[in-house]
Amino acid sequence: MNVLLLGANGMLGPHVVKALEPHHTLRLTDVNDLETDHEYIKVDVSDLEHVVEVAEGMDAIVNLSVMRTDRVRAFDVSARGCYNMMVAAVEHGIRRVINTGPFYAVAGPTYERFDHGVGPDVPPQPGTWLYALTKSLGQEICEIFTQFHDIYVLDLLFYMFLDAETHVGEAGDPIAQVGHDLVPYTVSWRDAADSFRCALEVELEAMPSRSEVFFMFPDLPHGKFSNEKARRLLGWEPKDDLSKYWLKG
Numbered sequence: 001m002n003v004l005l006l007g008a009n010g011m012l013g014p015h016v017v018k019a020l021e022p023h024h025t026l027r028l029t030d031v032n033d034l035e036t037d038h039e040y041i042k043v044d045v046s047d048l049e050h051v052v053e054v055a056e057g058m059d060a061i062v063n064l065s066v067m068r069t070d071r072v073r074a075f076d077v078s079a080r081g082c083y084n085m086m087v088a089a090v091e092h093g094i095r096r097v098i099n100t101g102p103f104y105a106v107a108g109p110t111y112e113r114f115d116h117g118v119g120p121d122v123p124p125q126p127g128t129w130l131y132a133l134t135k136s137l138g139q140e141i142c143e144i145f146t147q148f149h150d151i152y153v154l155d156l157l158f159y160m161f162l163d164a165e166t167h168v169g170e171a172g173d174p175i176a177q178v179g180h181d182l183v184p185y186t187v188s189w190r191d192a193a194d195s196f197r198c199a200l201e202v203e204l205e206a207m208p209s210r211s212e213v214f215f216m217f218p219d220l221p222h223g224k225f226s227n228e229k230a231r232r233l234l235g236w237e238p239k240d241d242l243s244k245y246w247l248k249g
């Protein structure tokens with residue numbers, strides 16, 4: 001499959017590239033410069049014409065772009081970027097779009113006091129945090145396109161990442177030690193990246209609707225956030241058990 005990646009040069013991008021490169025032909029894009037063996041084009045997702053142009057010839061789009069701060073740029077990247085991506089999908093007849101975001105694009109502060117069973121199909125309550133709000137808006141824009149076009153959007157939502165072997169987290173910080181605290185919703189980079197492989201392989205018509213949201217969490221004993229849907233519909237199986245990092249004693 002020819003796959004376009006938007007925002008491929010961030011923290012998650014290289015892991016996704018590693019998971020997908022054995023199976024697909026990748027066209028990487030980002031607003032920054034990037035040295036890679038894959039095709040690379042510098043693209044600002046807020047530039048509609050350019051996004052449409054680079055999507056030509058693609059079978060799927062994966063959106064990893066995000067801007068967490070700056071009121072205008074966050075809207076331009078996380079919300080308008082989704083609009084541009086969906087216009088590109090319509091223009092080129094691309095039926096498979098994989099969007100991403102933080103879990104609180106759906107399960108924001110309203111859900112903090114729930115003690116278990118929060119799944120990705122709860123009514124979205126992103127709250128007022130710029131990052132969550134703009135990502136949630138982007139997701140909603142994607143969903144509206146699926147109501148009018150034969151395009152499937154699979155939205156993969158995450159909490160936090162960790163390298164299961166080196167204990168290194170985002171931006172290379174050593175964030176975890178065995179027996180110490182770690183947010184238990186953390187998923188390993190490689191399990192997270194593997195969810196993109198699943199989302200590219202899964203049969204679209206097997207989805208309950210053309211817009212489906214997934215929580216990509218490891219197995220949690222308390223079941224606060226459920227990965228059941230991702231396991232069932234995407235066939236995703238998290239392999240790295242990170243419980244030793246957050247179990248005490």
Ligand SMILES: NC(=O)c1ccc[n+]([C@@H]2O[C@H](COP(=O)([O-])OP(=O)(O)OC[C@H]3O[C@@H](n4cnc5c(N)ncnc54)[C@H](O)[C@@H]3O)[C@@H](O)[C@H]2O)c1
Nearest residue numbers: 007009010011012031044045064065066100101102158159
């Ligand atoms: N890292 C985390 O802890 C975390 C947690 C939950 C969800 N996520 C989600 O995972 C996805 C990837 O996040 P990440 O951690 O790799 O983020 P990141 O900030 O490391 O990377 C985002 C990428 O988007 C690019 N970008 C910014 N503005 C752009 C623009 N105008 N045009 C094109 N690209 C642009 C950046 O250059 C960067 O390469 C996002 O959807 C994010 O919400 C990340």
